[in-house]
Each structure stands twice: as C-alpha cells, then as structure tokens.
Amino acid sequence: xxxxxxxxxxxxxIDHYAVPTADLMRWQQFMQNALGGVYYYTHGLVxxxxxxxxxxxxxxxxxxxxxxxxxxxxxxxxxxPLGRSYPRFGYWTRQAELDAHRRRFDALGVAxxxxxxxxxxxEPGTAVYFTDPDGNQYELWAPDELPExxxxxGNALGLGRISHAVLESxxxxxxxxxYGRFCAVEPIQSADIxxxxxxxxxxxxxxxxxxxxxxxxxxxxxxxxxxxxxxxxTVRPDEWELVHRRIWDGLPSDRFMQHPKVARGxxxxxxxxxxxxxDWDGNSYHFNRWHGQMRxxxxxxxxxxxxxxxxxxx
Amino acid sequence: xxxxxxxxxxxxIDHYxxPTNDLLRWMGFMEQALGGDWYYTHGLTxxxxxxxxxxxxxxxxxxxxxxxxxxxxxxxxxxxxxxxxxxxxxIREEEIDAHRRRLEALGVPxxxxxxxxxxxEEGTAIYFMDPDGNQYELWAPKELPPxxxxxGNKVGLGRISHAVLAAxxxxRTAEFYADVCGIExxxxxxxxxxxxxxxxxxxxxxxxxxxDELSPRAGGTEIWNGQHLALxxxxxxxxYVHDRMWExxxxxxxxxxxxxxxxxxPSGDGPRTQQHGKVMRGEHPEKMSRGTSFYxxxxxxxxxxxxxxxxxxxYRYTVKSMAGME
Numbered sequence: 146x147x148x149x150x151x152x153x154x155x156x157x158x159i160d161h162y163a164v165p166t167a168d169l170m171r172w173q174q175f176m177q178n179a180l181g182g183v184y185y186y187t188h189g190l191v192x193x194x195x196x197x198x199x200x201x202x203x204x205x206x207x208x209x210x211x212x213x214x215x216x217x218x219x220x221x222x223x224x225x226p227l228g229r230s231y232p233r234f235g236y237w238t239r240q241a242e243l244d245a246h247r248r249r250f251d252a253l254g255v256a257x258x259x260x261x262x263x264x265x266x267x268e269p270g271t272a273v274y275f276t277d278p279d280g281n282q283y284e285l286w287a288p289d290e291l292p293e294x295x296x297x298x299g300n301a302l303g304l305g306r307i308s309h310a311v312l313e314s315x316x317x318x319x320x321x322x323x324y325g326r327f328c329a330v331e332p333i334q335s336a337d338i339x340x341x342x343x344x345x346x347x348x349x350x351x352x353x354x355x356x357x358x359x360x361x362x363x364x365x366x367x368x369x370x371x372x373x374x375x376x377x378x379t380v381r382p383d384e385w386e387l388v389h390r391r392i393w394d395g396l397p398s399d400r401f402m403q404h405p406k407v408a409r410g411x412x413x414x415x416x417x418x419x420x421x422x423x424d425w426d427g428n429s430y431h432f433n434r435w436h437g438q439m440r441x442x443x444x445x446x447x448x449x450x451x452x453x454x455x456x457x458x459x
Numbered sequence: 460x461x462x463x464x465x466x467x468x469x470x471x472i473d474h475y476x477x478p479t480n481d482l483l484r485w486m487g488f489m490e491q492a493l494g495g496d497w498y499y500t501h502g503l504t505x506x507x508x509x510x511x512x513x514x515x516x517x518x519x520x521x522x523x524x525x526x527x528x529x530x531x532x533x534x535x536x537x538x539x540x541x542x543x544x545x546x547x548x549x550i551r552e553e554e555i556d557a558h559r560r561r562l563e564a565l566g567v568p569x570x571x572x573x574x575x576x577x578x579x580e581e582g583t584a585i586y587f588m589d590p591d592g593n594q595y596e597l598w599a600p601k602e603l604p605p606x607x608x609x610x611g612n613k614v615g616l617g618r619i620s621h622a623v624l625a626a627x628x629x630x631r632t633a634e635f636y637a638d639v640c641g642i643e644x645x646x647x648x649x650x651x652x653x654x655x656x657x658x659x660x661x662x663x664x665x666x667x668x669x670x671d672e673l674s675p676r677a678g679g680t681e682i683w684n685g686q687h688l689a690l691x692x693x694x695x696x697x698x699y700v701h702d703r704m705w706e707x708x709x710x711x712x713x714x715x716x717x718x719x720x721x722x723x724x725p726s727g728d729g730p731r732t733q734q735h736g737k738v739m740r741g742e743h744p745e746k747m748s749r750g751t752s753f754y755x756x757x758x759x760x761x762x763x764x765x766x767x768x769x770x771x772x773x774y775r776y777t778v779k780s781m782a783g784m785e
Contacts, residue, residue: 167505190482190514192530201503201514217505453486457499 147292151348152329154388158349158379159307160433162234163213164281165364165371167221169201170454172214175277176205177452179255180236181302184452185211186445197409200372206449207236208298210307215373222363224280227258228272231313231356231365232374232428233282235272237295237305240287243273249302250275266311266354267333267344280364284311292350309352310376312428313365317343320355323424327392328353328378349379367429368405368421375421377433385434393418404431464660467700468641470773471661471691472619473764473781474517475546476526477593478683478721480534482514485527488589489518492567493548494614498524510740511717513684520548521610523619528685531721535675537592540570543625543668544677544759545586545594549607549617552599555583561614562587578623578666579645579656592676596623604662606774621656621664622688624759625677629655632667635730635755639704640665640690661691661773679760680736680752684721687752688759691766694779700763701783705749708732716740725758735762735782747783 148155166172169187176182182205188194189201201216224230238246243260250257250273257275264270270288277283286308296305314320321343324330330345330353338344341357367375380388392401401422406412421431464470479485482500489495495518501507502514514529550558555572562569562585569587576582582600589595598620608617626632636642636657645656645664653669679687692700711726713719716739719726726733732750737743752762766776 169503170500171504187483190529191484192480192533195529195531196533216503216508218508220505220509453483453497454500455497457501459499 147350148346148348152331154380154384154391155329155348156353156378156380157347158351159234159310159347159353160377160379160435161211161213162307162310162376163202163215163373164277164279165217165221165374166214166277166279166281167217168278169203169214169216170457171278173203173205173452173454174456175255176203176207176212176214178253179250179275179277180205180207180212181300181304182207182212183301183450184448186448187453189216194409194411197411199405199409199411202373204445208300208304208306210298213373215371217372221279221371224276225282225362225364227256227276227282228261228274228284230282231311231362233274233284233311235284235286235308235310237291237308238273238285238287238303239291239296240271242303243271243285243287246285246303247273264335264337265339265342266309267335267338267346267352269337284309295350307351309354311354311356312426313358313361314343314355314426315358315361316425317341317355317357319425324353326395327422361426366427367423369429370427373405375429375431378430380432380434382434385432388432389416389418389420392422396422464773465641465643467692467696467703468660469690469692469763470766470768470776471659471663472622472665473689473691473766473778474524474526475619475622475688476515476517476528476685477546477591478530478534478686479527479589479591479593480530481590482516482527482529484590486516486518488567489516489520489525489527491565492562492587492589492614493518493520493525493595494612494616495520495525496613502529507740507742510742511715511720512740512742513721515685521612521616521618523610526685528683528721530684532723534591534683537588538594538674538676540568540586540588540594541596542594542676543623543670543674545596545623547584547596547598547620547622549603549620550597550599550615551603551608552583552601554615555585555597555599558597558615559585576647576649577651577654578621579647579650579654579658579664581649596621604774607662609775619663621666623666623668624757625670625673626655626667626755626757627670627673628756629653629667629669631756633657636665638707639730639753639755641700673757678725678758679754680721681719681725681760682721682723682758685736686760688761689764689781690761691764691776691778694765694767697763697765701747701749701751704732704753708753710749713739725754727754730755735784737782737784743784751782
C-alpha cells in the first residue's frame, strides 16, 4: 500500500482540503454530525480581514485532518449525482463499520449511496458515496486492506484519515505527466482501472484519482473558482525546498501563486515564490509539511472544540 | 414608571444592535461581560450575502435580544468612557463593586462608580465599553422599578434601563418623541441643562445629550449597518403608533439594503420612515402599509416592538412581533 521507496519529493498524504459552502453554519453542523469533526476556528468575521478580501470560513479537525469550509459570494451549482461527481474526498473506513455509517447518515438525513464494490480507482474495496448540504461530494472507502495508520486520528465517529480524492482531468496523459513531475507520484497499474481513470498512489498509501471529462464541471477549480477550495499535499520536511523549487522551475508563472493569506497580507511570505499551484484543469494545491498536527501554540488552539455558533432557531 | 401613559407610549427599550469590527471578539464580550446566551447568527449564507445581509449575532442578555453587526468600515477610535450612544442595564446598588471587579478581571475598561442625578433619576453608574468602543453603563438607581432585575441574566444584570443618545436640538427632540413615541421629559432641578431625559411608561429612560455635531458613532443602520433600538409599545396600540408615525413622517424609499446600509451616508436630514432591513432584503414580506423603521432628527434609528402586557402590569410583556414581522 504505502510506497517503500518513494521518489524524491513525493507526496505522502492528502493533509487537508477545503470546500465551498453557501451556508457556513449548516456546513458546521454537517461537519460535526456527519464527519465527527471538532471545531477548530472561524476566520473572516473581522472588518479588516474582509477589507483585504477574506471570506468567512471555518476549519474542523476530522480526526487528524483539518477540513475547511469557505462561505461563497455566488451560488453553488446544483449537486451532481452521488459517486459520479467531482471533486470528491474519501475517508478510510473499516468494512465492518460501513453499514453503521450508512444508518448514521440515514438518521441525519445525509444523502448516501448503497455500498458499491469497486476496484476501478486503483484498489479493491467498498465505497459509500455521500454529499453535504452544499452538494460537496464525499466517500467512505473501506479497502480490502487498510494501510497502516489509516484509522488513526481519534475521530469520534470512527472515520479514518483522508484516503483519496477523485478529481477531473480533461487530458489524462497530460495529468500523468504533471503529477509525475511535480508531485513525484506514479499511476497505479491494474487491469481493473478503466481507460477514463488514472489513479496515483501516494507514498503514504492514499490515492489521487483522476477521471477523464470532456469539459471540467462547474464545481472543479481552486481558489479562483470557488473561494478557498484547495487540497493540501503532505511532503517530507527535508524535501520542502526541493518540491517548491520543482514547481517554480517547471511551471509557467501563472500556474503558481502566493498563498491567499500571504496575498492578503495576513501572513508573512516564507517562500521565495508562490506556494499555491494549479494543475492543467484548475485543481489547486499547496504543500504541507505538518501532517495532522494542530499547532498547540497557535492563535487558534484556544477555540479548539469551542464552536461559538449553535443551530439557528429561525 | 408613568402612572397614566399617553396613548401609544413607549414602555421599554426592547433591544438594540450595535456595530462591531470583529464579530467573534464581540461574541466573547457578550458572553463574558454581559452574561449573554447565544441566540442566533445570520448573514453567513450566500443568498443572504447576495441580498446585502451582513454577518450578525444576537444574544439574550436576560430578557433582551442584543445584536452585533459586522461592519464593512472601520469604527472610529473609542471615545472616553461615558460617551454616546450608550446603553444601560439595571443592577442592584449593593452589587456595583462586584460588577466592577468582574469587568476589571475580564480586562474591560470600566469607570469608578459615579453618583449622579443629572440624567433624570438618582443613582450610581459605572461606565464601560466593549472592544469595539461601544459604550455601556450599569445603572443602580436609588429605587429599582418592579421587574428591573428580572430576566435571569447569569452575571446578575437586570433589564435595559436606558439609552443615552445625542441630539443637536433638545426642544426639537422633545417634540419628536412626544409626537412619535408618546413620552415626556422628566423634569426636576437636577437634570443638567444639556440633558433631556424622557421617561418610558415601563420605568426606563431615553436620555438625550445636547451636542453641536453628531459623533461618528451616532446614527442608525445607514451609518453603521444594523445599529438601531427597538421600542416596545402595547399590542393594542400597535396600529395606532404606526399610523401616528406615518402621518407625521415622510417615507424614504431606497434602492436596496446593500446600497445604503453601513455606508455612512444618511438618506435624509430629518425624521423619516424606511422599510426594515429584512423587508428591504426580501427576507420578510411587507405586512405593513409603510416602512416600520424610523429616524429622529439626529439619525437615531428605531422600530417598534409589539408587546403583550398582562392587565395592570406596565413592566412585563411578551413580544408578539418586531417591526411588523412575526
């Protein structure tokens, strides 16, 4: 599962992701009730942050993963069909617990699929697809063989770590070249993988999966399309310089940009050039070297587990 | 209290809303300093934002809803303690020192106790402010009105005792509030010459201080998004108070809520009515024949709250509707 001898500068995990929402407090309830998230912080409710262009946004800890929701200025498109819409983010789950998760979703009114047995995305297992109230797509992924540490993180509802993401690509060859060069990950070779799919194995055992599409969907895209939307990819701290130098040397300058917090003047630039980068289809990333760690001395640690918002009575 | 209130008199300040530059910081203040209980937060949805709705949170402070609205613009630097606009809560005289110690422990700027009778009644005040520079007062009168300490506030605050606002012409202001709110000045030798305290029928006050010019913090929702007071009138006089107001005040129609709210530019110089923000934004149907939000001569902004009182009790009420919205 994990790669024994990863290439230099290989992506090891999906550390976190952020999704768009049209109702930040409703999304908070979904995170708490459906994903067992623990409130971390809300930013963007300060006039001077707003003046710099920041939006209201909340981050949760889902086990060891920091997951963000960003309030959008424009309406999101109607939700796509379960399991056939992208972007989609998966969490490892034990096979024995899939039915319990489905019953839990049913009780919460979360739209969820029946279990689907598949090996077409690079490894065999069983998936349950579901969406949040904004139509963001998720998946519980119970592989036949769970990687080591897949279920760590202490999630209150028994979800494991982020197993994979399924994204869109308009040209799988070009995508394979991009992720090979800039993320040092390689396609999984398997006869079960259909020709419209390329699945990359991450060094820590997860996957980045791409589905061939004619045109990218209305929900695909990074921060420029849906404010805040991105995924963070964990690399080794000792390869931090290498991975950034690789994108700066290899990508056109319009494919990487400063982190929005740096661009807004909220955070000092610690990198020589922009650390946010885009693939050919608008999927947006930054690298991360602190996988699954809350900085206890950070300014947001004091609000951990203390959501100041409840459920609106009207 | 007023023994024989005029028809359509205002009985109480039901609630108020103030501006903030940091909504979460303000929420922390409300919980810790005022003992507030979170009620709701609106403005964190895309449809609301598209209609011009701003992030805002309301707390229950005892029986009063107090709102904080996140502003687009930076608020001015805080004025000295005791500045205007200022909102008071009743407290017991014997608890003044405990409240001061409590506020000091929280790092809240707070004044020494001030013995005064210049604002219409005798008592002791302590002035304090929130981190946005909004001004508050704990008011321990020599004699507390019945029900002043009701509401179950967990840090021992009573109901809203009064508001202190700015006026550039006290005679004009006295006439306005008599005509539109059915309330009269408190007259006694202790009232300062630059002060106009108006007695509410339920025992509280609205106090005006003469100023040459309005301060940057004065004004209603056009100046600082969401800033207003709500004044309780009797349910059986609900239509009467609105008809009275509409007969005497012109209506200002604005193009959209987002076009005017919090921009710092008033839509008129004098008293006027306007649709309530929720109606302007299409969140509530217009049930009244005209706007229910109104302004005095000095941009102070209100709407009425419909209170159902028990017979013979001018203090306690339940809210039937706010500004014509159920």
